[in-house]
Amino acid sequence: MKVLLSTTVNGEQVQEAVLPRTSLADFLREDLGLTGTHLGCEMGACGACLVLMDGVPVHACLVLAVQAEGSTIETIEGLNETGAAADLQAHFHDRNALQCGFCTNGMLMSAQALLEANPVPTRDEIRDALSGNYCRCTGYEAIVDAIDTTARDRAARTEAAK
Amino acid sequence: MTLHIGQSQRRENARRHLAGRGRFVSDLALPRMLHAVFVRSPMAKGRLVEIDTSEAEQSPGVVRILTAAELNARCKPWVGTLDHFAGMQSPPMSILAEEEVLWTGQPVAMIIAKSRAEAEDAADLVMVDIEDSEPVTDGAAALQDGAPLANSGARDNLCYEALLETPAVNEAFADAAHVVEASFTFGRHTAVTLEPRAVIADFDPSSGALTVHHGTQTPYQFQDVYARHFGLPEGKVRVIAPDVGGSFGMKLHVYNEEMGAVAASMILERPVRYVADRLESFLSDIHARDHIVKGRMALDAEGKILAMDVDDLAPVGAVSAYPRTSAAEGNQVIRLMGAPYNMPDYRGRLQVAFQNKVQTSQYRAVGHPIACAVTEALVERAAEVTGLDPFEIRARNLIADDAYPHVSATGYQFEKLSHQASLAKLREMMDPDALRADQARLREQGIYRGFGIASFVEITNPGAAFYGVGGARISAQDGAVVRMTPSGDIHCAISVTEQGQGTETIIAQVVADQLGVSPERVSVTTGDTATTPSGGATWACRGAGIGGETALRAGRKLRERILTLAGALLQADPATLRLEDGAVVDVATGEARITLEEIGRVATYRPDTLPDGVDHSLTVAHHFAPSGYPFDFTNGIQGSLVEVDVETGIVRILKHWVVEDCGRIINPLLVDEQIRGGVVQGLGPAFFEECQYDADGQLTNGSLADYLVPMACEMPDIEIAHIETPTEDTILGAKGVGEAGTAAAGAAAMNAVNDALRPFGARLTQTPMTPLRILDALDAARKQRTDP
Structure with a gap:
């Protein structure tokens, strides 16, 4: 039996009837058409499905849609539209920090969360922060470089603003 | 005028991925689309007695349950052999198992439902009665006299064998000043593309047209396969491969599930979607490698390589993959042995065996990592017995840069390569004298570092010699x-x-x-x-x-x-x-x-x-179509620096170097990222990745929680340099680069680990080099020292 779910996704109020067993990932992808959230393992190991739930990265494959009742969800589509990670996206592009693009959503979510918590991480800290994001294509170095450059740019801008 | 060839042009198509606007098959939904789930054999080997679908048919959302009688009749069976592999056999394969199941995970029934979840619910209700029998899991046992057949459709368990031999190879070993030898075991691993295999087959009976949205590298190959196996005119078949979430060779093989989706769409006259989940990927994607190699190398008193003699046993599953076979990897293993070196004589023997596991086939750098690891480990032993430094022994043996064209002892023709220049450049980048000094200093503190190097060639730009001559309809x-x-x-x-x-x-x-x-x-x-x-x-x-x-x-x-x-x-x-x-x-x-x-x-x-x-x-x-040389070989050399914790067996990969010559470089940024990604795909199976099976043929680590893939925190920064030797076969002069990283990364890493363990006399010859295997090697060396 479906239950009614009220939540906020990418700034929009959403009311949908969902089966209690529907994962947040399936709800976002299939019911809302937000296919930028990807499914790679459906057991919380690969990081392709990361979304921000009340500002915190969560595996949308491990969260039930009904658990998002009353929450605020931000997916890659929303993050893209707010422009909050535009510099990070630009550095990923410039450094070619993605190939097939399937992990990219999760990488951006992890990077954005890392830089909020630790604005100037070391390379080792960046690599640690990505320890739940699997990428088969790049070998990770370009991703680390892109995050590193973003962090240093942001820090320089913050410094200049003082 | 600015030329753009040679510039690091950024990828325009990367922007939409960064915006969450990728277009993968797994994202696509078509009107009236149905979802497929397969009921799979829980046993590795057995006789299919009965499939009872009556309860499942009543399950909510189920549209149809298809069994072999109905589904297989739609599709001409496929046979994974090539004519130029003389004597090769492989029994025909159909979408669903009919009488016999051959590997754990083989599809036996197909559920079509309105949603994936409902199809999965119904799959649980299908009763499959299998009279199981003892599976053939071990490759060597499969080839022993009296071994049970892995596949009753085969004459015996020998899928293919080949022998390459120069006339004077026995004399070379008889006259050698030194002979080094070792046995190697290379684990079975798999591609683990982040997007699993995905297909939506859409047959339109009003026009007789079949459109297949298919996450593959090779749309034209599949257009041909679907037309011929489903009896459709080629012009009525359209294959669309939009964004593909990683492939690496894995998504160009024919799979039971994709053929099933097409057959089901033709039966039901509606779009049918099949997207593997991760557990199914481990059970049904092709696996790779799995070789046991015995190798010997003969040298003269100056440390010059005279000959190699190798024996490769490659178990490949219960059938050979279609249409590229499961023998191509072993074939390349025995042909790539010793390829970078002046090596006058050679014997290489290959045996490809059937067993009750999912099939292995081509995956990034087909055969290269095996040939490279064996050759380079033997060169390393040769360096030890001749007292030469790893760079010096290679300098003495690598083909001189002005000695081209060159034909290898295995028959490969090299147009022009740059091994010696690559070696010199790597030495400059790595500074081995400084690394040796560090190593000696750290050993006194109980820290064990090692470095290793590995030369390689890579086969690129294949012409018709690859598949076309063997009768495969694969365009050159x-x-x-x-x-x-x-x-x-x-x-x-x-x-x-x-x-x-x-x-x-x-x-x-x-x-x-x-x-x-x-x-x-x-x-x-x-x-x-x-x-x-x-x-x-x-x-x-x-x-x-x-x-x-x-x-x-x-x-x-x-x-x-x-x-x-x-x-x-x-x-x-x-x-x-x-x-x-x-x-x-x-x-x-x-x-x-x-x-x-x-x-x-x-x-x-x-x-x-x-x-x-x-x-x-x-x-x-x-x-x-390429003409001139059958392939354009590239070359290069890699170096690896590791630190081994001899108490825990854990290895830290500290640094990796690559010198690569892929001819004319069109885009330096993209070339370097191909190399980096390739290196990490080589380091994965060297240290982590292995499909582990028990004696019953059950895959015991088939999930991303259990199967270890290389992650950011374990991987090193990778320094890359280039030599550019364009091919003269083309105006552009470009050769391939996608497999170079994978070809030699594991070989360099194995030499590095063994260099670190040298003070203990311990040596690894098996991949992945897990902490347990490293501790076992240390333990064995210790026992040998105390109880020789």
Whole structure:
């Protein structure tokens, strides 16, 4: 039996009837058409499905849609539209920090969360922060470089603003 | 004029992935689409007694349950052999198991339901009665006399065998000053693309047309396969490969599930979607490697390699993969042995065995990592017995850079390689003297570091010698259609495909340079049999070398067409004109005479103003197949620095170096990222990745929680340098680079680990080099020291 779910996704109020067993990932992808959230393992190991739930990265494959009742969800589509990670996206592009693009959503979510918590991480800290994001294509170095450059740019801008 | 070939052009198509706007098959939903789930054999081997679907049929959302009788009848069985592999056998394969199950996970029934979840619910209710029998899991046991058959359709468990031998190989070993030998075990692993295999088959009975949205590298190969196996005219089959979430060779094989989706769509006359979940990926994607190799190397007193003698046993599952076979990897293993070196004599023997596991087949760097690891580990032992330094022994044996063309002892023809220059460059980058000093200093503190190096060649730009000569309908050529739009922009539709490596970007660069425009003005279409010309697509490193050359020649054809038209408009000899910065320019003065936009306008809207007989068609097509050498080999060398914790067996990979020569570099940024990604795909199976089976043929670690893949925190920074030796077989001069990283990374790492363990006399000869195996090696060495 479906239950009614009220939540906020990418700034929009959403009311949908969902089966209690529907994962947040399936709800976002299939019911809302937000296919930028990807499914790679459906057991919380690969990081392709990361979304921000009340500002915190969560595996949308491990969260039930009904658990998002009353929450605020931000997916890659929303993050893209707010422009909050535009510099990070630009550095990923410039450094070619993605190939097939399937992990990219999760990488951006992890990077954005890392830089909020630790604005100037070391390379080792960046690599640690990505320890739940699997990428088969790049070998990770370009991703680390892109995050590193973003962090240093942001820090320089913050410094200049003082 | 700025040339774009050689520039680090950024990938335009990466932007939509960064915005969450990728278009993967797994994202696609079609009207009236149904979802497929397979009921799979829980046993590795057995007789299928009964399948009871009655309860499952009543499950909510179920539309149909298809069993072998109905589904297999729709599809002509496939046989994974090639004619040029003499004596090779493989029993025919159909979508669902009929009487016998051959591996754990083999599909036995197909559930079609309104949602994936409902199909999974129903799958749990299907009762499958299998009378199980003892599976054949071990490759060596499979080939012993009296071994039970892994597949009752086969004569015996020997799928294929081959022997390469030079006449004087026995004398070479008899006369050798030194012979080193070792046995190696290379684990079975798998591709683990982040997007699993995905297909939506959409048969339209009103037109008889089949459209398949298929996450694959090779749309044309599948157009041919679907047409022939489902009895459809080729022109009625369209295969569309949109964004593909990683492939690496894994998504170009024919799988039971994809064929099942097509058959089901034809039966139900509705779109049928199958997307593997991760557990199914581990059970049904091709696995790779799995070799047991015995190797010997003969050397003279100066440390010169005289010969190698290797024996490769490769168990490949219960059938050979289709259409590229499961024997190609072993075939390349025995042909790539010793390839970088002056090695006059050789014997290589290959045995490919059937067993009750999922099939193995081509995956990135087919055969290369095995041949490289064996050769380079033996060279390392040779260095020890001759007292030579790892760089010195290679300097003495690598083919001299001025000694080309060269034919290897296994028959490969090398046009021109740069092993010695690569070795010198690597030495400069690694500074081995400083590394040795560090190593000695740290050993006193109980820290064990080691470094290792590994030379390699890579097979790229394959012509028809790869598959075509063996009767496989796998295109050796590629095609491009290049046109100028009415506004003077350029469009290129090409048969090579994109999986994120940057194919579309480099094609735009190549075309742009032929037509004097910026790459931003060139749009590229790939991955759709309805909108691109026919061709082999992207595999075995042919996107840049063959696809690039195709685009170059097509671009030049259009250039001639534009200049002829411009000559007519300007009343000038076309030979006095060239294209530059979006205009036709007078060669003598450099003056811009007419823009492409103006030519496009006249040709499209006012052809009536052109002189009579002037051809105003601004679309050209060109197909290109490699000629000259059967393959364009590339070469390079890699170095690895590791630290082994001898208490825990845990290895930290500290640094990795690569020197690579892929000929003309079209895009340095993309080349380096191909190498980095490839290195990590080589380090994964060297340290972590292994499909573990128990004696009953059950895969025991088939999930991403249990199967270890390389993650960011374990991987090193990778320093890369290049030598550029263009091939003269083409105008462009580019060779492939996609497999170079994977080819030698594991070999360098194994030499590095063994260098670190040298003070203990311990040595690893098995991959992955897990902490447990390292501790076992240390333990064995300790026992040998105390109890010799």
